[in-house]
Amino acid sequence: MARESFAIGNVRVRAGSAKSVELPITRLVTGGDASLPVHVVHGKEPGPAIWVNAAIHGDEVLGVEVIRRLMADLDPKTLRGTVVFVPVVNVLGFMNGDRYLPDRRDLNRMFPGSPRGSLASRIANLFMTEVVSKCELGLDLHTAADKRDNLPQIRADLDDPVTRKLAQAFGAPVMLHAKLRDGSLRQAGLDVGARVLLYEAGMPMRFDEAPIRVGVDGVLRVLTQMDMIDLRPELIEPPYVEECRSSGWVRARGTGILHLEVDLGAEVREGQRLGGLSDTLGRRVRLVHADRTGVVIGLTRQPIVNAGDAVIHIAN
Structure with a gap:
């Protein structure tokens, strides 16, 4: 049929x-x-x-x-x-x-x-x-x-x-x-x-x-x-x-211009430096560190960030 x-x-x-x-x-x-x-x-x-x-x-x-x-x-x-x-x-x-x-x-x-x-x-x-x-x-x-x-x-x-x-x-x-x-x-x-x-x-x-x-x-x-x-x-x-069983966003601990040192898919370790924030005169004001070990599954592509903004998504 x-x-x-x-x-x-x-x-x-x-x-x-x-x-x-x-x-x-x-x-x-x-x-x-x-x-x-x-x-x-x-x-x-x-x-x-x-x-x-x-x-x-x-x-x-x-x-x-x-x-x-x-x-x-x-x-x-x-x-x-x-x-x-x-x-x-x-x-x-x-x-x-x-x-x-x-x-x-x-x-x-x-x-x-x-x-x-x-x-x-x-x-x-x-x-x-x-x-x-x-x-x-x-x-x-x-x-x-x-x-x-x-x-x-x-x-x-x-x-x-x-x-x-x-x-x-x-x-x-x-x-x-x-x-x-x-x-x-x-x-x-x-x-x-x-x-x-x-x-x-x-x-x-x-x-x-x-x-x-x-x-x-x-x-x-x-x-x-x-x-x-x-x-x-x-x-x-x-x-x-x-x-991966869980994930979380690393958030900026200050306000500034974001410079990332990792890309999507990168394997990172807890405490590893992932980038930094500078002011408009180029002075480094904050560093961004991984809060867990895992793989980077998401990133902000916004260069200007405020304190508390989500910048790097890590799955572990």
């Missing part, structure tokens, strides 16, 4: 085909409509259903490029299962290059949402109803916050054996055990029985080829691990993955 079609919105996607769908969100003040763009690749053969999304924060464009390449790469004729791509979740923030929605709400604190709540709550509810509820696994693609840069990393519940195996298969340089946050997509997904891997990499409003490549290859490795695609020769040998 032919595989059943996949229902989303008011359309059905036939097995062995791909289709793009616009899910209505709201009417704009100009009279136009805002909608959630979704691309469904419904494999000819049966298998798991997963989703891949990006731009829950509107300035996180790197994941949009990861999804563009993946959509061009997957063939519904050979895919076993279904992949639902949502390249831009926070459509209104994305149009403005803004992390948040127009009402300043963080969409990743509004899940599972409500059909009659705020705009953010309605988008979250639409995403949960049309996408998450129909899948067993999600890959949520993010970048660092404003003026920060992240080493490619997977954040997930590494105490769950299945999730840990998938995080390792992704092959990012670091996989970090991360607690769930109320209102996050990870938390809402778990509540309805879907595991979620959160990919963090790069900077907002910027394409960087290295983390884009890690993201594309990582998703393909996960699909291979779930037996949805055949293993590709270039992906046979996944890179070494550092497992």
Whole structure:
């Protein structure tokens, strides 16, 4: 028997085909409509259903490029299962290059949402109803916050054996055990029985080829691990993955111009000098030291810092 079609919105996607769908969100003040763009690749053969999304924060464009390449790469004729791509979740923030929605709400604190709540709550509810509820696994693609840069990393519940195996298969340089946050997509997904891997990499409003490549290859490795695609020769040998159980930010102990002496991925020791702060005349006013031993997974790219600002993220 032919595989059943996949229902989303008011359309059905036939097995062995791909289709793009616009899910209505709201009417704009100009009279136009805002909608959630979704691309469904419904494999000819049966298998798991997963989703891949990006731009829950509107300035996180790197994941949009990861999804563009993946959509061009997957063939519904050979895919076993279904992949639902949502390249831009926070459509209104994305149009403005803004992390948040127009009402300043963080969409990743509004899940599972409500059909009659705020705009953010309605988008979250639409995403949960049309996408998450129909899948067993999600890959949520993010970048660092404003003026920060992240080493490619997977954040997930590494105490769950299945999730840990998938995080390792992704092959990012670091996989970090991360607690769930109320209102996050990870938390809402778990509540309805879907595991979620959160990919963090790069900077907002910027394409960087290295983390884009890690993201594309990582998703393909996960699909291979779930037996949805055949293993590709270039992906046979996944890179070494550092497992980290906790992390924390080193904060500036003074105000000044920051000069870093480490970069992303550096292995550091507790007490090691990582940089320093100088005043506008070039006089050194403070040193920055590691408060733990581990690997650098995040940095500020803001040269001017104030006392208490987070400057270096170390996972151990």
